[in-house]
Amino acid sequence: KNTIDQIAAGEVVERPASVVKELVENAIDSGATAITVEIKGGGIDMIRVTDNGSGIEKSEIRKAFKRHATSKLKSIDDLFKIHSLGFRGEALSSISSVAQVDLITKTREDLVGIRYSISGGEEVCFEEIGAPDGTSLIVRNLFFNTPARKKFLKTPQTEASYIGDVMEHLALDNPTISFHYINNRDDKFNTSGNGDLKEIIYRIYGRDVSLNLVPINVTERGVTLEGYLGEPSINRSNRNFEIFFVNGRYVKDKIVSKALEEGYKQYLMMHKFPFAVLHIRMDPAMVDVNVHPAKLEVRFDNQTALYEMIRSNVENTLRNREM
Ligand code: ADP
Ligand code: MG
The missing domain is CATH 3.30.230.10 (Ribosomal Protein S5; domain 2)
Structure with a gap:
């Protein structure tokens, strides 16, 4: 199973930027209005995506990390009118097969949250924990167990620049969501989520462009x-x-x-x-x-x-x- 997941991971998870994209798209799908993305070491060392969306129900957590475990595809017809961004049910299973993943999630209805850890596809922990509403996913040491793929990555600076592009495009594409992007403790940008595309352009590209x-x-x-x-x-x-x-x-x-x-x-x-x-x-x-x-x-x-x-x-x- 692990091997199949690792091969499937090659399709979905090419590099840290693809992890960021998948995780942020999940956060958007969950109805989040605020999403924070923090990376370290070009996203190879760490990627953390935190949202204030629906959270994942306790009984759905393990399922979410199984292959083709999407909660978004109700019928084959949906394939032809896809509204949500993710629909393949492969991102979490793929990512967790080639990295160390920590999930903290809580739904509005639940009183406590859950912390779930999975490393190289193996469950490490599943416990109750105090948490705010929403989901926080931390991905550490991407490709730690697939050295051939890790070797294929570029320098952390280059990988970080790819992530920067992905973050800019996600923010520009979702003016009503507030995005905060941090690279190695450096605040890259912060958008308000007030729906004004011009303001987002200002926040990302600066005054000269936006004027x-x-x-x-x-x-x-x-x-x-x-x-x-x-x-x-x-x-x-x-x-x-x-x-x-x-x-x-x-x-x-x-x-x-x-x-x-x-x-x-x-x-x-x-x-x-x-x-x-x-x-x-x-x-x-x-x-x-x-x-x-x-x-x-x-x-x-x-x-x-x-x-x-x-x-x-x-x-x-x-x-x-x-x-
Ligand atoms: P997909 O997005 O194609 O359904 P994923 O592997 O990306 O597949 O995610 C699996 C499932 O995990 C999703 O269908 C969703 O139910 C749940 N999930 C993942 N991330 C989040 C999140 N940030 N908030 C709420 N639910 C999430
Ligand atoms: Mg997805």
């Missing part, structure tokens, strides 16, 4: 584009600041990038790229965001129409920005 944002909000033929375009003057030397969400999922997509850059064409210098945070929303039937659950790919039904819709609206929004 020079052009709002965009259009709907055409069932596709909505909403977010902020950076003034062409705050251009960047790489594409890391072209941030797209499709139906609430962070994606990297060449067609959307190209459309954005073409919309900026008359303003940008060669080899410069825009800053933009764009939420793209459309009928889920028009897009496949689950090409691979752990990847950032997306497949659109009508690429040409989408490209032109984005390009022309970015161009118009920039042209009209002074008016």
